[in-house]
Amino acid sequence: MRFERTFKAEGVRYxxxxxxxxxxxxxxxxxxxxxxxxxxxxxxxxxxxxxxxxSVSERERLxxxxxxxxxxxxxxHATAAEIDAVGIIAALRLAGTRAWNxxxxxGIVPDLVLLDGNHNxxxxxxxxxxxxxxxxxAACEAPVRTRIKADMQCLSVxxxxxxxxxxRDQAMRTLHAGYPDYGWDVNxxxxxxxxxxxxxxxxxxxxxxxxxxxxxxxxxxxxxxPAGEAADGLGGDY
Numbered sequence: 001m002r003f004e005r006t007f008k009a010e011g012v013r014y015x016x017x018x019x020x021x022x023x024x025x026x027x028x029x030x031x032x033x034x035x036x037x038x039x040x041x042x043x044x045x046x047x048x049x050x051x052x053x054x055s056v057s058e059r060e061r062l063x064x065x066x067x068x069x070x071x072x073x074x075x076x077h078a079t080a081a082e083i084d085a086v087g088i089i090a091a092l093r094l095a096g097t098r099a100w101n102x103x104x105x106x107g108i109v110p111d112l113v114l115l116d117g118n119h120n121x122x123x124x125x126x127x128x129x130x131x132x133x134x135x136x137x138a139a140c141e142a143p144v145r146t147r148i149k150a151d152m153q154c155l156s157v158x159x160x161x162x163x164x165x166x167x168r169d170q171a172m173r174t175l176h177a178g179y180p181d182y183g184w185d186v187n188x189x190x191x192x193x194x195x196x197x198x199x200x201x202x203x204x205x206x207x208x209x210x211x212x213x214x215x216x217x218x219x220x221x222x223x224x225x226p227a228g229e230a231a232d233g234l235g236g237d238y
Contacts, residue, residue: 001037001044001155003147007112008039014071015039016103016110016142017156018122020092021051021164025189026199027182027208028172029077030088032096032122033164034103036072036110037156045069048158050151051165063166066159073160074102075167084211092121097139104139113142116150116157179205 004015015037022030051059067073076098078091115122122140150157169188176184182198204210
């Protein structure tokens with residue numbers, strides 16, 4: 001927590017580490033985790049790293065420890081349908097806002113947010129003209145600092161990634177029970193070759209992000225998706 005503690009000089013006590021999982025998946029929700037630490041007295045939690053560097057068993061062992069260790073924590077989700085409706089950045093904000101509201105409901109108001117990456121998608125952007133699209137409301141009014149690879153360097157953000165990953169993985173296993181052909185219990189909605197083959201054979205499910213080019217345009221050519229659905233899927237680790 002060495003980096004987090006540098007904010008004590010700015011009067012920060014409650015710092016919220018924030019990270020997302022599922023951004024690059026072809027199916028399922030995008031999820032945002034928040035883990036709040038008390039810089040005045042929090043001690044490090046051994047073993048917590050970016051969730052992508054942990055095995056499934058390590059993540060599941062650490063997840064309840066992170067929840068007890070955090071002053072407050074929450075995970076918010078935005079569904080595939082919501083991603084299709086508003087786009088991935090606004091959906092990240094929606095999921096983050098849901099997690100933020102859960103933290104506030106517990107009585108903790110973070111002084112600062114530390115967000116993984118280099119783009120602040122959590123705060124609502126300014127709508128500069130009447131010709132801009134609608135801006136979805138964001139509940140987070142705390143200042144946000146971004147940091148590239150914060151999930152690998154900052155304990156609060158790594159903790160957020162662990163709880164978000166475990167909760168989203170469970171959600172994908174639940175969805176798998178209704179749509180077993182896609183292998184979501186293993187691939188968690190990401191673009192593996194077997195997942196793409198299943199989409200090619202059966203078409204997209206209600207939990208696929210159909211606004212993305214799931215198979216590089218093949219579905220449009222086959223008439224399985226409406227023309228104009230052209231956003232690219234991003235791949236990613238699972």
